[in-house]
Amino acid sequence: MSEELNFKPHLTGVLGHPVSENPTVVMQEAAFNDKGLNWRYITMEVLPDDLKSAIDGLRALNFDGINLTIPHKVAVMEYLDEIDKSALLIGAVNTVHNKNNKLIGYNTDGQGFTLSLMKNDVDIKGKKFTVLGAGGAAKAIAVECALMGLKEIVIINRDSVKGKSLAKKIKENTKTVAKFIKWEGTAKIDKDTDVLVNATSIGLFPDKNKPDIDYDFITKDKIICDVIPNPPLTEFLKTAESRGAKTFDGLGMLVNQGLIGFEIWTGEDANEIIMTNALKSVFEK
């Protein structure tokens, strides 16, 4: 047998429950193929009680890396060897790298968001953000932006406990000014907000609603972002576009977090257009 033959692929994938509708495999395998890499991405159903065994299994099977999705992003942290600074502050890990038999946890959700903005010359430093929501996506975005030198952040959420806790986390661990406003009825957005982010699950397919806010806030000098990847053009972003604002969609955030994961695992840059088209083809079905 020629020494060049190698039938053993590098292994990556995602652990979740439920996980069968997670489309990341399509995006990552398109990127592996594009680069001619013998890497695979496997979608794996793992029940909460089996998470420890699954992580032990990944070590035994020499997986190169893994993504975590609902409900494992927080629980996985106790089984890892090291956790990156921002993932530790966010309190959740969505990407693990097996580096020389050490499992290192990262959170690329917020970094995918900041990368989308930075690629379009939006400087986060010194800006004021208002974030709708205080769940996993909101936390990741708030922490990454604060670590990048955000001036001020306003968290608006229905659940006060979650909202207050996120504002407190930002205040105590970064230099960003943070305040919480309870979401009751139609939310008013501070006029001096530069960037408004919908980090709730409102608008995720098949939901066609948009957040209950005073849309008069949106003018053409504002930047409006949505975390919802499917559909990319949500009712929220449609309204923002019709008011002339610059918009960023959740598909871009999702692709960029995948790009960061790809780089962490393979050490190579992935092709953003290939990954975006792969995901769009799934969402259009």
Ligand code: NDP
């Ligand atoms: P969580 O369940 O952790 O948080 C959901 C948030 O949405 C909570 O703050 C919740 O408020 C709020 N919310 C839900 N429904 C309403 C409503 N009707 N009115 C007001 N607030 C509402 O979810 P995640 O943060 O993990 O995910 C949120 C969305 O982000 C999902 O749709 C997911 O697809 C998307 N996402 C996108 C990513 C990307 O890369 N594009 C990455 C990660 C997530 P309350 O606390 O009051 O219940």
